[in-house]
Amino acid sequence: MEYEIVIGLEVHSELSTKSKIYCTCTTEFGGEVNTHCCPICTGMPGVLPVLNEKVVEYAVKAGLATNCTIAEYSKQDRKNYFYPDLPKAYQTSQYDLPICKNGYIDIEVNGETKRIGLTRIHIEEDAGKLMHDEWDTGSLVDYNRCGVPLIEIVSEPDIRSAEEAKVFLENLKAILQYIDVSDCKMQEGSLRADVNLSVRPKGQKEFGTRTEMKNLNSFRGIIRAIEAETKRQIDEIESGGVIVQETRRWDDNKGISYAMRSKEEAHDYRYFPEPDLVPIVLDKEWIEKIRESLPELPEARKKRYVSEYGLPEYDAGILTSSKALSDFFEDAVSKSSNAKAVSNWIMGDLMRLLKEKNMEAEEIPFSGEYLAKMVALIDKGTISGAIAKKVFDKMFNTGKDPEVIVKEEGLEVVSDEGALVAVVTKILENNPQSVADYKSGKEKAFGFLVGQAMKETKGKASPQIINKILKEELDKM
Amino acid sequence: MELHELTAHELGELLKNKKVSAVELTKTVLDRIEKVDSKVGSYITVCEDEALKRAKDVQEKIDKGETKSPLAGIPMALKDNMCTEGIKTTCASKMLNNFVPPYNATVAKKLYDQDTILLGKLNMDEFAMGGSNENSYFKQTKNPWDLERVPGGSSGGSAAAVASNEAIFTLGSDTGGSIRQPASFCGVVGIKPTYGAVSRFGLVAFASSLDQIGPLTKDVTDCALVLNAITGHDPMDSTSINIEYPDYTKALVNDVKGMKIGIPKEYIGEGINPEVKKSILDAIEVLRKLGAECEEFSLPITEYAIPAYYLIACAEASSNLARYDGVKYGYRAEKYTDLLDLYKQTRSEGFGDEVKRRIMLGTYALSSGYYDAYYKKALQVRTLISKGFNEAFSKYDLIVGPTAPTTAFKIGEKANDPLEMYLGDIYTVSVNIAGLPGLVVPCGLDSSNLPVGLQLIGKHFDESTLLRVGYTFEQNTEFHKNKAKI
Numbered sequence: 001m002e003y004e005i006v007i008g009l010e011v012h013s014e015l016s017t018k019s020k021i022y023c024t025c026t027t028e029f030g031g032e033v034n035t036h037c038c039p040i041c042t043g044m045p046g047v048l049p050v051l052n053e054k055v056v057e058y059a060v061k062a063g064l065a066t067n068c069t070i071a072e073y074s075k076q077d078r079k080n081y082f083y084p085d086l087p088k089a090y091q092t093s094q095y096d097l098p099i100c101k102n103g104y105i106d107i108e109v110n111g112e113t114k115r116i117g118l119t120r121i122h123i124e125e126d127a128g129k130l131m132h133d134e135w136d137t138g139s140l141v142d143y144n145r146c147g148v149p150l151i152e153i154v155s156e157p158d159i160r161s162a163e164e165a166k167v168f169l170e171n172l173k174a175i176l177q178y179i180d181v182s183d184c185k186m187q188e189g190s191l192r193a194d195v196n197l198s199v200r201p202k203g204q205k206e207f208g209t210r211t212e213m214k215n216l217n218s219f220r221g222i223i224r225a226i227e228a229e230t231k232r233q234i235d236e237i238e239s240g241g242v243i244v245q246e247t248r249r250w251d252d253n254k255g256i257s258y259a260m261r262s263k264e265e266a267h268d269y270r271y272f273p274e275p276d277l278v279p280i281v282l283d284k285e286w287i288e289k290i291r292e293s294l295p296e297l298p299e300a301r302k303k304r305y306v307s308e309y310g311l312p313e314y315d316a317g318i319l320t321s322s323k324a325l326s327d328f329f330e331d332a333v334s335k336s337s338n339a340k341a342v343s344n345w346i347m348g349d350l351m352r353l354l355k356e357k358n359m360e361a362e363e364i365p366f367s368g369e370y371l372a373k374m375v376a377l378i379d380k381g382t383i384s385g386a387i388a389k390k391v392f393d394k395m396f397n398t399g400k401d402p403e404v405i406v407k408e409e410g411l412e413v414v415s416d417e418g419a420l421v422a423v424v425t426k427i428l429e430n431n432p433q434s435v436a437d438y439k440s441g442k443e444k445a446f447g448f449l450v451g452q453a454m455k456e457t458k459g460k461a462s463p464q465i466i467n468k469i470l471k472e473e474l475d476k477m
Numbered sequence: 478m479e480l481h482e483l484t485a486h487e488l489g490e491l492l493k494n495k496k497v498s499a500v501e502l503t504k505t506v507l508d509r510i511e512k513v514d515s516k517v518g519s520y521i522t523v524c525e526d527e528a529l530k531r532a533k534d535v536q537e538k539i540d541k542g543e544t545k546s547p548l549a550g551i552p553m554a555l556k557d558n559m560c561t562e563g564i565k566t567t568c569a570s571k572m573l574n575n576f577v578p579p580y581n582a583t584v585a586k587k588l589y590d591q592d593t594i595l596l597g598k599l600n601m602d603e604f605a606m607g608g609s610n611e612n613s614y615f616k617q618t619k620n621p622w623d624l625e626r627v628p629g630g631s632s633g634g635s636a637a638a639v640a641s642n643e644a645i646f647t648l649g650s651d652t653g654g655s656i657r658q659p660a661s662f663c664g665v666v667g668i669k670p671t672y673g674a675v676s677r678f679g680l681v682a683f684a685s686s687l688d689q690i691g692p693l694t695k696d697v698t699d700c701a702l703v704l705n706a707i708t709g710h711d712p713m714d715s716t717s718i719n720i721e722y723p724d725y726t727k728a729l730v731n732d733v734k735g736m737k738i739g740i741p742k743e744y745i746g747e748g749i750n751p752e753v754k755k756s757i758l759d760a761i762e763v764l765r766k767l768g769a770e771c772e773e774f775s776l777p778i779t780e781y782a783i784p785a786y787y788l789i790a791c792a793e794a795s796s797n798l799a800r801y802d803g804v805k806y807g808y809r810a811e812k813y814t815d816l817l818d819l820y821k822q823t824r825s826e827g828f829g830d831e832v833k834r835r836i837m838l839g840t841y842a843l844s845s846g847y848y849d850a851y852y853k854k855a856l857q858v859r860t861l862i863s864k865g866f867n868e869a870f871s872k873y874d875l876i877v878g879p880t881a882p883t884t885a886f887k888i889g890e891k892a893n894d895p896l897e898m899y900l901g902d903i904y905t906v907s908v909n910i911a912g913l914p915g916l917v918v919p920c921g922l923d924s925s926n927l928p929v930g931l932q933l934i935g936k937h938f939d940e941s942t943l944l945r946v947g948y949t950f951e952q953n954t955e956f957h958k959n960k961a962k963i
Contacts (some may be wrong), residue, residue: 039580043800045573045681046560046582048714080796080843082820089799141804270843272852275685275793277715 001238002202005230006210007159007195011172012150013182014126014190015058021125021149022049022092029188033131033142041147043088048276051076055149056099056280057290058181059123062151063100064291065179066118066172072282074099076123076274081267084141085128093152095271098122099280105175106299107167108317116168117156126150145189151182157196157207162226166219169193170321174298177323192217195226198243199233208233209243213250213257225250229257301326309339315347324361331368332375341375349389353396365399374402386459387411413462417469420453420461424469427452428477438474446470481509481642482960485551485699488645492539492550499539499550503532503594506552510596510643513963518618519638521557522565523597528552535592547702549592554644556635557598558605559690560679561585564595568681569613570603572801572808572827582679583711584648584690591706596644599634603829604798605650605683607631608658608901611892612831619888620662621961622927626885629659635693636663640961646694646703650680651915652687653786654880654905660693660917661880661930664959666700666947667693671938672912673718676711682797684790685716687909696957697918697948701725704940720938728941731952734768738946739873741776744904750883756921756929757879760950764877767953769946774872777865778858779907783899785858786906787835788842792852794832795839801827834895863911866934875942876934879904880917884927908934916943919956928959 020027023040040047063070077095103118128146132139153172159165173191176182184191193216198208213229216222233243247266248257296304298320305316320326325346332342350371354361374391377383383391383406394405406412414420427449428435437445453466480488480502491497507525514520532552538544555561558568560578562585567573581589588595602612610618610633618633620626621641628637632649636659639647649656651669660667668691675690682688692703705726710719740761745754765771803809803823810822828836842851869876881901891898908915913934920931931950935943951957 039578042805044578044580044806045566045568045576045800046558046578046677046679047580048678048716050713050715078796080799082799082802084802084804084816087800087805089802090796268845270796270840270845270848272792272796272843272848275716276682 003199003230003234004202004204005160005226006157006198006200006207007165007226008157009155009159009165009168010194010196011153011155011169012192013062013153013176013184015055015149015151015181016183017052017054017058017149019052019054020147021052021055021123022147025147027148029185029190031144033140034144036144037146041087042143049092051277051280052149055123056282058149059099059121059151060282060287060290061179061181061294062153062176063103063121064287065175065294065297066100066103066105066121066153068100068103068118068121070282070287071097071099071101072284072287073097073279075279076277077271078274080270083127084139085130085146087128087143087146091125091127092274092277093124094122105168105171107164107171109161109164109167114158114164116158116164119154119156121151121153124150124152162223162230165195165226166223169219169222171298174321174323178295178297180295186217186219189217193222195222195229197226197229197233199230199237209245211243211245212247214247214260215250218252221250221252224252224255225257228255232257298323298326305343309333309343311340311343315343318347318351319343322361324364328361328364328368332371333368335369336372336375338375338379341378342371345371345375345392349392350396353393365397366395370395370402377402377406381462382406382412384413384459384463387413411460414457414460417465420457420465420469421473423453423456423461424466424473427456428473435474435477439477446474479642480505481645483645484695485548485645485702488551489547489549489702499532499536499594500529502550503528503552503596506596506642506644509641513641514643516619516624517621517637517641517643517963518616519599519634519641519643520554520597521567521569521600521615521634524564524595527564528594528596532594535594538592544592546591546593546706548588548706550594551645552594552596553588554596554599554635554638554647555585556601556632556647556649558601558650558681558683559585559648560681561595561598564598566598566681567615568604569601569615570828570832571614573681574614574808576807578679580679583676583713584707585679587707587709588648593706599632599638599647601634602631603832604681604794605631605652605655605688606794606831606835608654608898609886609888609891610634611888612829614829617888620885620927621963622664623885623925625887626927627662627888629662629881629885631655631659632667632693633659636660636665636667639663639665639693639695641963646692646699648690648703648707649693650683650688650690651905651909652683652689652790653909654902656691656693657905657915657917657930657932658881658901661928661932662885664919664928664930664961665693665695666697666916666918666957667691667930668700668704668916668940668943669908669914670704670708670940671914672909673716674708674722674914674938674940676709676714676717678711678713682793684793685797686793687786687790689909697944697951698726698729700916700947701729701944704944718938723941725941725944728944729948730945731949732768733764733946733949736769736875736942736946737873738764738769738771739869739876740771740773741779741869741876741878742773743776743779744878745773748882748900748903749879750923752923753879753881753883753929756923757931760920760931761877763950763954764946767949771877774869776869776876776907778861779903781858782862782907782910783903785855785862786902786910787838787899788851788855789859789910791835791839792842792855793839795836795843798828798832798836803827831895859910862907866907866911866913870936875936875939875946877946878932878934880930880932881905884923884925884929904932913937914940914943916940916947918947918950919959920950920954921956922959
């Protein structure tokens with residue numbers, strides 16, 4: 001039987017505010033264990049939370065950038081459960097009145113655009129981190145991350161494949177980075193996803209029973225988890241079993257998921273309105289001000305690259321998929337008159353080098369201005385295309401100004417005719433057979449002679465001038 | 478008269494005029510504690526050395542004219558659920574027996590800024606749950622008027638300390654009557670300010686939407702002075718209200734002519750002890766004779782106030798007290814097998830019966846499937862109670878009635894009947910539910926020579942009217958001069 005996969009995602013993204021959601025502690029990643037915390041974020045007796053206004057602003061930005069309705073009245077609630085990484089034994093979150101609702105993100109898969117609905121975005125606090133295994137006597141807790149602000153973005157069950165999930169997450173990540181509310185560093189845990197997944201026979205209207213997979217913190221892991229869970233569910237159904245509604249933990253090392261708890265064992269979080277905080281009441285005008293302050297988003301940028309610079313859609317899509325890459329392109333293009341060449345260099349050599357060195361676009365070691373300069377050097381005929389490749393590599397490895405590289409290494413095109421006449425004469429002397437071939441009408445021999453001359457000048461000669469001199473000298477013979 | 482018997486405003490004059498030094502005064506009150514606290518049991522912690530050191534520093538400031546505070550040099554004490562940096566804050570619980578906060582509650586800081594002298598931390602019902610101080614892990618505070626009786630609660634230590642002159646004034650906290658009922662039982666003045674008028678930062682939470690800190694004093698003038706010191710917006714408390722707070726001493730005017738006073742029929746009907754009722758009606762007669770217009774009216778759904786209060790308070794408490802799990806601070810069970818067992822053993826051993834009862838009640842009320850029937854229903858009652866008061870205040874400047882149905886009862890008398898104990902809160906809980914201010918002033922003694930307190934309930938942030946009526950009553954009666962003989 002053919003099956004259809006139904007996926008909904010719950011994405012947690014750490015907001016990049018300077019201080020935590022309810023106290024003034026820093027949100028900085030790393031830091032000595034238990035140094036980024038205070039009586040408030042460690043929930044000592046008698047302390048009270050005060051909501052960081054930036055958290056509201058960032059969440060509203062995220063909502064507006066994903067086409068959500070922003071609630072003018074929302075509130076915070078307590079989600080009660082016991083765990084050592086949760087010092088108050090409740091997480092302050094939002095239950096029935098989230099700050100953003102009913103949004104969507106458009107994704108493109110196999111050339112088709114599809115709209116993925118967002119149920120809601122709400123604000124909440126992160127928990128601390130348990131450190132197991134290293135001590136025989138028990139576990140230790142690091143509260144540095146406790147109280148770091150999060151937004152939870154909940155999608156509708158609109159996703160139908162691992163590929164769609166991947167593109168959805170990539171787009172979401174790009175949007176959050178563009179509006180500068182989260183750095184979305186998956187390896188630091190600032191973007192994490194839970195996957196709700198069910199399968200159903202193709203054509204069936206009702207959803208199948210879903211499972212929830214937690215602990216997914218890499219794109220690769222998410223894809224693998226979706227594939228594995230899909231297979232597990234189909235195998236279960238095919239062999240006559242039933243899917244149990246449960247929470248499963250994904251083990252990325254082993255590539256399998258384990259049942260954590262069933263629906264019956266699910267926590268009763270006893271949500272109720274947080275009495276230590278007042279409702280969040282937002283002014284319409286303020287929301288509009290935030291809307292106006294939003295920067296150009298990836299989708300709009302992509303369209304502009306196609307219309308303004310005439311880039312192919314595919315290239316525009318790659319360039320805008322990461323804010324850092326797109327910003328690099330913008331920087332280069334603003335200083336260049338040849339957007340296509342700039343794009344080609346990024347799409348080709350730059351992407352290759354980043355991949356080879358396992359680097360992110362954030363880590364490009366030279367500025368867009370340098371790339372613009374290099375393109376200009378080619379366009380002016382100062383260096384040849386072949387030399388430019390060498391200059392680009394050098395620029396990537398050293399971060400040096402391309403003009404300096406060209407000068408230091410003497411890579412300018414040689415266009416001094418006198419010098420080139422000598423080179424050509426020498427080539428003609430050393431290759432009498434080719435000269436004879438050419439004279440007897442074999443045009444191919446001409447190309448060989450040009451190649452020899454370029455080789456002799458180590459690629460620095462202007463091919464046009466070599467052509468011209470070679471023709472003149474052959475005519476004389 | 479001895480120094481410790483005087484009020485804060487009387488002592489303030491003596492200090493200002495150098496008739497007495499802060500050190501001398503502090504020593505006198507410390508001696509008083511030494512002499513009577515073995516009988517009364519108001520204190521959990523007495524910080525003698527810190528108090529004397531502080532008194533010396535404050536006296537220097539007074540000598541150099543560096544303090545303008547009317548409370549400079551006045552020895553006071555705090556209920557043991559208000560955090561004091563470097564000084565144990567136990568909530569009268571085994572759970573926090575060893576807890577020394579690294580921060581001050583905002584009220585503690587404000588009182589330090591006013592150059593008052595902290596004598597120590599006062600006994601209470603564990604986590605402020607109770608009305609008799611029988612729920613303290615440490616000891617039973619006794620009523621200074623009759624040592625066989627309870628001082629009331631949960632701020633029993635705060636009321637008993639003032640009544641026995643073991644402090645010039647104290648702070649208590651009031652979630653459902655915990656300042657007013659002990660003030661009534663011990664014959665002192667106590668006020669629960671409007672919710673949001675005094676910062677709750679550093680007050681160990683019982684029920685966040687109901688808790689409020691207030692003073693217990695020897696007279697209404699002292700009450701106004703201490704209110705001046707502790708009210709005000711605090712950016713550390715999101716529920717603290719940012720408005721201009723008046724100078725409450727300006728409200729100390731001996732005049733109630735034309736003031737409209739409502740008396741809820743439901744507060745003087747069934748269930749009230751006849752002697753208490755007589756004292757209250759006599760007090761109302763005094764106000765009438767002074768020119769106030771007093772009339773009875775019906776305050777609807779009073780009967781639902783107690784169930785609604787216990788549902789809301791316990792629901793919030795079940796969440797607020799969940800953090801005491803043996804992981805971070807406070808008590809941890811010695812023997813446990815795994816994480817779940819650590820929680821179970823720690824909380825079983827660390828909390829007393831009443832606290833456990835309320836945690837279970839609150840957990841149940843918030844559980845899925847019961848939330849709508851209990852917690853949500855209680856919130857609806859809360860709205861109706863507020864509405865009832867709003868309507869009353871469209872007609873009356875204030876509401877007057879009893880504080881508790883009885884005077885102080887015998888230790889152990891109700892200890893095994895929690896429901897009976899809860900019903901004692903009938904006249905006080907509505908005020909917390911609606912977030913209103915409530916002032917209690919002594920208004921008589923019953924035939925067993927036990928004090929009765931008159932409760933004045935005001936509009937939001939209208940403490941001034943309560944103080945004015947309380948002050949006028951005090952100026953025209955002698956009840957506040959009755960003192961416990963201890």
